[in-house]
Amino acid sequence: MKSIFKLLATATLALGLSSCLFTEPVFTGGFVMADPEVAGVWMSEDETGDARGREFAVLAPIGQDAFMLNYPVGSKGSSYFEVRPLKVGGKDVWQVKLAATFEDGLPKNDTPTYTLLLVEKAAGDKMQIRPLKTEGEHTVSAAATQKALQDKSPDWDKLFGEAKTFTRLKDR
Secondary structure, three states: OOOOOOOOOOHHHOOOOOOOOEOOOOOOOOEOOOOHHHOEEEEEOOOOOOHHHOEEEEEEEOOOOOEEEEEOOOOOOOEEEEEEEEEEOOEEEEEEEEEEEOOOEOOOOOOOOEEEEEEEEEOOOEEEEEEEOOOOHHHOOHHHHHHHHOOOOOOHHHHEOOOEEEEEEEEO
16 A cells, blocks of 8 residues: 555655554553644645645544544545544643545555654644654554553653644634
8 A cells, every 4th residue: 555644744854654553553542532622724834835835634523532634635645534632741642543545445454554643732823743753662563652652751752753833724
């Protein structure tokens, strides 16, 4: 399957969601209520400022502890993800599961569909999304990732990649 996971990422920006890492969830419980403030339409800027490089994402609530994410909106590479929020070490972490892609439809049973995002709220109507890095000891298994995150003081920079900033365009 081609790049399944183009959520909030491009290879050049090292957002790192070019592939899901796990076939099983990292967390099976401990999810928190979804923050209604993140529902809506979001846009990322191209680093060069070129308007053609903008990407759009839509987050819609699907219950009290989940969102549906469509990203990047309007492209053939568009994918749908289930987002389950967690609090880990006082930080907002989203467990993301690929639900379907425009190009390939539903993922096959043996396709890795899970990854994590570190979400950092920024000034104004902005949020920064940092993907789980695809290399390192924590990527051996979902259990290894969970263990690394539940360390008393996880090395967030070792676990998560560079941030991509999204700006809110429309409220929920």
